[in-house]
Amino acid sequence: MHLYGRYGGVLLIAVAQDGNSNIMPIAFANVESKSTKSWSFFLTNLRRHVTP
Known part of the structure; x- marks a missing residue:
């Protein structure tokens, strides 16, 4: 996701999905x-x- 304004740059995100x-x-x-x-x-x- 590209960010503009005060917090310019790129946002990198890691997500997970549970069993539900x-x-x-x-x-x-x-x-x-x-x-x-x-x-x-x-x-x-x-x-x-x-990770362990």
Whole structure:
């Protein structure tokens, strides 16, 4: 999602769906641009802090 105004950049979000089809946010990050470096940062930290 592209953000404009005060909080410009791109919003990266990770979500999960449980057995009852409820969608829950797990993590989010506001980054400067949608690039390989940004996605690498987001997914590395998601793996480090969410998975055992």
